[in-house]
Structures are given as structure tokens and as C-alpha cells.
Amino acid sequence: MSFKDIIKTDRESKNKYKFEGTFLEYLDMVKENPDVAKLSHKRMYDIIMQNGFEVLKPEENPRIRKIYGNELVKRYNFFKNDFFGIDKVLMKIVNYFYSASMKGEESRQVLYLVGPVGAGKSSLVEVLKKAFEASEPIYILGDCPMNEEPLHLVPKHLRKRFEEILGIEIEGDLCPVCKYRLLHEFNGEYENFPVATSPFSIRSRKGIGVVPPVDPNNQDTSILTGSVDISKMDIYSEDDPRVFSLNGAFNVGNRGIVEFIEVFKNDVEYLHTIITATQEKSIPSPGKGSMIYFDGIIIAHSNEAEWNRFKSDHTNEAILDRIVKVEVPYCLELNEEIKIYGKILRKSSFKAHLAPHTIEIAAMFAVLTRLRASNKVDAITKLKIYNGEEIVEKGTTKKIDVMELREEAGLNEGMDGISTRFIVKAIDNAISNSECDCINPLSIMESIIKSVKDLDTSEDNKKKYMGFIQDTIRKEYNKTLEKEITKAFIHSYREQAESLFNNYLDNAEAYVNKTKLKDRSTGEELQPDELFMRSIEEQIGVSESSAKGFRGDVTSYMFYVVRNGGKINYGSYEPLKEAIEKKLTNSVKELSRIVTKSRVRDKEQDEKYNAMVEQMKKNGYCDSCCDVILKYAANNLWKD
Numbered sequence: 034m035s036f037k038d039i040i041k042t043d044r045e046s047k048n049k050y051k052f053e054g055t056f057l058e059y060l061d062m063v064k065e066n067p068d069v070a071k072l073s074h075k076r077m078y079d080i081i082m083q084n085g086f087e088v089l090k091p092e093e094n095p096r097i098r099k100i101y102g103n104e105l106v107k108r109y110n111f112f113k114n115d116f117f118g119i120d121k122v123l124m125k126i127v128n129y130f131y132s133a134s135m136k137g138e139e140s141r142q143v144l145y146l147v148g149p150v151g152a153g154k155s156s157l158v159e160v161l162k163k164a165f166e167a168s169e170p171i172y173i174l175g176d177c178p179m180n181e182e183p184l185h186l187v188p189k190h191l192r193k194r195f196e197e198i199l200g201i202e203i204e205g206d207l208c209p210v211c212k213y214r215l216l217h218e219f220n221g222e223y224e225n226f227p228v229a230t231s232p233f234s235i236r237s238r239k240g241i242g243v244v245p246p247v248d249p250n251n252q253d254t255s256i257l258t259g260s261v262d263i264s265k266m267d268i269y270s271e272d273d274p275r276v277f278s279l280n281g282a283f284n285v286g287n288r289g290i291v292e293f294i295e296v297f298k299n300d301v302e303y304l305h306t307i308i309t310a311t312q313e314k315s316i317p318s319p320g321k322g323s324m325i326y327f328d329g330i331i332i333a334h335s336n337e338a339e340w341n342r343f344k345s346d347h348t349n350e351a352i353l354d355r356i357v358k359v360e361v362p363y364c365l366e367l368n369e370e371i372k373i374y375g376k377i378l379r380k381s382s383f384k385a386h387l388a389p390h391t392i393e394i395a396a397m398f399a400v401l402t403r404l405r406a407s408n409k410v411d412a413i414t415k416l417k418i419y420n421g422e423e424i425v426e427k428g429t430t431k432k433i434d435v436m437e438l439r440e441e442a443g444l445n446e447g448m449d450g451i452s453t454r455f456i457v458k459a460i461d462n463a464i465s466n467s468e469c470d471c472i473n474p475l476s477i478m479e480s481i482i483k484s485v486k487d488l489d490t491s492e493d494n495k496k497k498y499m500g501f502i503q504d505t506i507r508k509e510y511n512k513t514l515e516k517e518i519t520k521a522f523i524h525s526y527r528e529q530a531e532s533l534f535n536n537y538l539d540n541a542e543a544y545v546n547k548t549k550l551k552d553r554s555t556g557e558e559l560q561p562d563e564l565f566m567r568s569i570e571e572q573i574g575v576s577e578s579s580a581k582g583f584r585g586d587v588t589s590y591m592f593y594v595v596r597n598g599g600k601i602n603y604g605s606y607e608p609l610k611e612a613i614e615k616k617l618t619n620s621v622k623e624l625s626r627i628v629t630k631s632r633v634r635d636k637e638q639d640e641k642y643n644a645m646v647e648q649m650k651k652n653g654y655c656d657s658c659c660d661v662i663l664k665y666a667a668n669n670l671w672k673d
Contacts, residue, residue, distance in 0.1 A: 050170050052230045059172060059183050059228040060199070067201045069172060070184055073288055073329050074133035074140050076171075080164045081127055084110040089120075096421035100366065102436045115160055115376070116153060118369030125359045126157070133330075139357055141311045145296070146334040148361035151452030154334040157361065158292050161332070162241050165233040165289050171240065175227030178259075178279035179208045179287045179325065180240060186215070186223040205326035209274035209318055233289055242286030242329075246298035254317075257281045257306050261320040272321040279325075283316045286329045293333035297343040304352055307331060311355045334361075337448055362447030363403045367420040370396035377457055385464045388473035388658035390513060394506060395456045395477050401501045403450030405442035409433065413505055423607035425573060429586070430607055451498070459484045473658040474510055475665055478502055514662065515670050519618040521648040522641070533613050534603035537569050538591060541584040572615035573608055583608075 034042070063070050071079070089106040091098035097106055101121075112123050126144070133140035146154040173180040185207045187195050192203050207215065211226075219225050233240040244256060259281040261271070269275045282291050283306065296304070310316050310331060315324040333356075340358075343349055364370045374392045400416055407415050414424055415438060424431040439446065463472045463480035485498045523529055543550045544561040551558055567580065575583045590606050604610045649659050 050230055050232075052172065052228070053175075054228055055224060056183055056186050056226045056228055057224045060195075062172075063184070063199050063201070067199060070182060070199075070201055072134075072136075072140075072204070073290070074130055076168070077161065077164070077290075077330060078127070078130040078134040080168055081109060081111045081130065086110060099421040099435060100419065102434075111164070112160070115156065117372040117376075118364030118366040119153065119361065122359060122361050129357050129359070141314065142355050142357045143293075143307060143311055143331045143333055145340075145356045145358050146332070146361050147337055147340045147358060148334075149363060149448055149450070149452065150336060151454040152361045152363050153453075154361050155294075158332055158334060161330075162235055162290055162292065165240060166235060168233060170230040170232040171288055172228055173231045173288070174211050175229045176214075177208065177211050178277075179210075179284055180231055180289075181205070181208055181211065181287060181326070182328070183226070183228045185211070185326070186226055188223075205314070205328060208279070208325050209322050210277060210279065213274040238280075238285040240286065240289030242282030242284070242289075242291040244282045244291065244293045244296075246295040247303065254303065254306060255281060255319065257283050257303075258316050258325075259284050259319045274322065277319050277322060279318070283310060283327055283329070284325075287327055288329060290330040290332060293331070295335050295339070296333035297335050297339040301343075301346075301349055301352070308351055308355060360444075360448065363399070363450055363452070365400055365403060365419050365447050367393070367396055367400055367416060370400055373453055374456065374460065377453075378460070383461070383464050384470065385467060386471040386655050386658065388471065388655070388662065389517070389653045390474050390510065391472055391477050392460075394474045394510060395460060395481065397506055397509070398481055398498075398502055399451045399453070399456050401505065402498055403447050405446045407438055407441055409438060409441065412501070413509060425608045425611050429583075455484065455488075456481075469657045471655055471657045473661055475661060478507065478510075511670060514666055515618055516614060517649070517652070518645070518663075518666055518670075519614075519621050521645045521652065522621045523617060530603045530613050530617060533569065533616060534609065537566060537609070537613075538587070538601075540566050542588050544581075545585050545588050569609075569612045569616055572612040572619070575612075 068079075086107050086109045089097045089108055091101065091103050091105070104121075106120050107124055107127075108120055109123055109127060116123060129139050129144050132138070133142075146157060148154050171180065172183055174183050174186070182205060184195075184203045185205050187203055196203055215221060215223055215226060231239055235241045235243075247253075247256065259277060259279040261276050262278045265276045291310075293299075293307075306316055309324070310327050310329075313324075314327055316327045318325050344353055364373060371392050374396060378387075378392075397416065400419075401412055404412060404415055404419070406412070410418065410433060414433075417424060418433055418435055418438060424433060459480045460472070460477065462484070463476045464470075466480070467476065481502050482499065485495055485502065488495060488498070539550055540561045544563075544566070549558040549560060550562075566584070567577070570580055570583060587606055587609055591601050594601050594605055599605075603613050646659055646663075649662075650656070654662065
């Protein structure tokens, strides 16, 4: 499409929703479609729900069961591309809007988000505001400073009859400005009052009001409820609506949303307007005017320290009673934390190459700092459990109840630790300091170490964080790297793993059933190969006395998978998968050590080295990071 066509199409789409008519015409529209007159909470709930959602049932999703136990989890498409690892938080927010849309008590309460810096509170509010901006325009009384619902024109004594005809409940009263216009411009003939459409706009302050924290010495409620235009005081009396400038956050946010940024940085007197806006759905008009009906979502956010300070004062009970508090912690799932950085990097202009596991290392550090220490498992094991991974120990999958770990940690887990912004800055620094537009796990670890040294926190925290990055994470990375180099050495790694798996399964099945194996080439019947099976089992610490039980577990599990229509492969049973991978790693360890460390390679070694490099490049490495990583492996993985 040409630029002209794009502009024309956009203009036509906007004109599609444009309307200018009378209240009488509007009534016919409401009769045909009552949703035209829905209230703000209902409007937001419908926006969220029209995108659909996915129900993640524990019985159908093993990973979800490992992370959330038997809890049912809903994942809303509205939030899907912007927020990760906070499904339960999003469920609470949607539940708030659902209850409020049904005109429950939540419709008269503030949605308050509390959490550590960089957890996504502001981003959540921003997404909700932008959703309003992208939605269809609302119908308003023409030139009304409150963008109010036209049905407010219906006199009280006729409302019951109108409600029966329209099939909706009419709520609210005319603002002072429209009441004055109705009497003086239209002689009380409300059916002729003009009605128009108005879009939501953050920049133009239409349907979206924002209240920043205000200096306590200069607090002025006009920011919330508008002011009196002094220049008109010589012409009109103080209570004449024509002197009102209804441009406060509650005025412009009527029918939409009002955001309070760092809400408890304000003096409590400044927040008293919230009490009437929520419980009575009305706000004061400037000067000596009457109360004005308000229909809007009030959403506030701040950090936990400010919340604790505010709630500790018993004189704030009136406001506290009108708050629905939703905690927004840091993400505690490694896979989801990785997605957060991926999203942020895609939005940036950085073009640097990222070696495999670079972002994973950064995310691992962030999550470790947020987890509470456990008496049941070590930090890295807890991280893996929270990520829905299997924990294999001595040939069996370790059964650790994630809900017990969460209970042990307490409700505040994830409310402190390293923020997303800290990690993103460390990534930015690593990219900026890179000489070849490529960063790898080693450079990101170095960048995080420098950032931790400059971090404004206690020495105990610094020591703990340094331990994570220099010891815990480095050890985990070394294991991953060793496995990756093994895969690069063995050109047909998958085939060899499957071959070991099938061979082991055949032998284990024959052993358990006390039968013989038939050689596929010669047809000869053979006894199960005990030495071969032990060479696999020993990799994960299965003792000779436990071997029989392990083989029985493997064959029973595989039979269960096949019986339920599943397909089996070497990765089907986590303990066996780990044993096979360790077997393959050990089979090439010596060769890996020689090839990566050798300064002078013979022809065969050189060919193997080059083949390995090519395979690593296919797996996501570039020449630069491949060279750095292999030198690191030679010096750290296979020490003599």
C-alpha cells in the first residue's frame, strides 16, 4: 500500500466509529446493543477476555503440575506477549475486573499493585491504559468535561421505565456543567442534547488520568478534581458551573482509568478523594459545587516499604478498607525470566551476537537472588524445581513437593533480590564492552560481577551474590558446556543416544522378564548384557543392589507411556536420559581434552577439531565466541 492508501484506510476506520447525533438516537442504539453503555470495569474485563485464554490443567501439563501443584492456571492471551512468570498475579487482576464488572464490592475499590522495583507494576498499568486507547470510542454527552454517559440525562422518575425497555441499569447523575447546559441551552429537552463519540487517549487526557507523586508542601487537590477559573469569577458566581475547570485526574479519567504513581508518597489528606470516588462513586467539584458522579478504574502502585509504612498507621484504615492489594513479585521461573530479557532485547537496537546460554546465565543469577534459602534443598536445585525440571538423584527422580518449598519460603518470596533492570544494564554493559559485537556466558558473568561490586547493598548481600555467580552458576555452566561440546564432537549425537537407549531398553526388558535377547543381525539368542547395563547405570550412581529396581522402573514407565499412546525415546525417562548423556560425555572426554588443549594437533585431531567447531556454529556460536568458549573449556573443564 502507498502512504496515501494507508492514511485513507486509517481515516476510514476511525470514521466508522464516529457519531454525532441526539440523545434520542443514542437511546435507539443502546436498545439495540446495551453493551454500548457498559461501565469502565466491565469495559476493561471485556477487552481482556475478548483475546481469549488458555487453561493449563495440571493433569494434562506435567510442567505446570510441578510448578503449581494441583492448582488450575489460566494464561490470558491479553498479557501473553508482555508478561512472563506471573500467571497467578495476572489471574488475581482479571478476577478483580470480573468481580467489578459484575458490580461487586471490587467495583468500589482501588486496585493496588505492590512489589519490588522493576517487577512490572508500571508495565501492567501501561498495558491496561493502552488497551483502552486501542478500544472503540465511547459515547459521551457533547462537550462534557467529564466525558459522561448520556443516560445520565434520563430523569430519576423515568429511569425504571427506561431500564425495562433498554435492559440495563442506569447509574449516575449529570455533572454540574451538563446540568446547567440542559436547563439553559436546551430548555430541559434532554432528548435533543447532543451525543458524540470520544476515543481514549493518554496524551490528550481523554478517559485516562495520571496522578504523579506530589511534593507534600505543594499538594493541591485541583490535580485530582479540577479548579475554579479565577478569570471568570468577575462574571459568574462562585457556585456557577461555568467557572469550573474540570480537568483533574478524576475528571479526565471518568469512564476509563485513573493511575496513582507511587501512591503513598503523597500525604494521606491528599488521598481522601479516593474514599468517595470508590465507595460513593462521586468526587467533589471545585469551589462550592455539588458532588460529581465518577465511574472509573482507580489503579495505584508503589513499592513494599511505602505500603508497610502506610498500613502501619491505624488512622489510614478508611483508605486501607477500600483497597484490593495484589502483590507483583519478581519472576521465579528461569524459563520465563529468559523470555523477559528476550522481549527487552528485541525492543532495543542492539545487534550483538548472543552466544548460547548467555541470557540463561543472566536469568539464573537473577532468580537465585530472589529465592529464599531452603533447609530442604540447595539453591540451584530449588531453582530447577521452581522451573518445573526433574531432579534426578542416584537413578531416581527425586520427589520434592514444590508447594512445601513455597510454604517454607513464606509469602514474601520474590519480593526482593536483583531486579530485571539490573540484569538488562549488565547485558548492555557487556555488549558495550565487547570488541567483536558478541557476548557469551563468560562476558556476561564478568559484567554481572562488576555490577555487583558497584551495587548499593549490604556486604552480606554482595558476598551472597558473588557466591552465586562465581561458584554456583559457574559450576552449572561448566556442566552444560561439557555436554554441549560432547554433542558437537559426536556428529550424530541424537542417533548414538537413541542407539544406547534402545540397546539398554532391550536388555533391561529381557532382564526384568527373565527372557533372552535375539540378535537382530544373526538371530542368535543372547543373555542380557549385564556389563553394558551397569556401564549406563553407574553414570547416575545406581548401585549394583539397586540395579534390578531401576531396570524395573524404566521398563514399567516405558510400558505406561506406550499404553497411553505416547512415543518413547532416550529423553522419555529423566534418570535414564541423564545416564545416557553422561555415558556419551565420558566416552569423548579424553578426546575432547586432547583436541581442545593441544597446541599442535595431528591431522586427525585437526579434522575432529574443525568438525566440532562447525557443529558448534550450527548450534548458535559464531567464530569469536566459539574460540573463547573452547579456550575456556580447555583450561577449566578437563584439568590434568
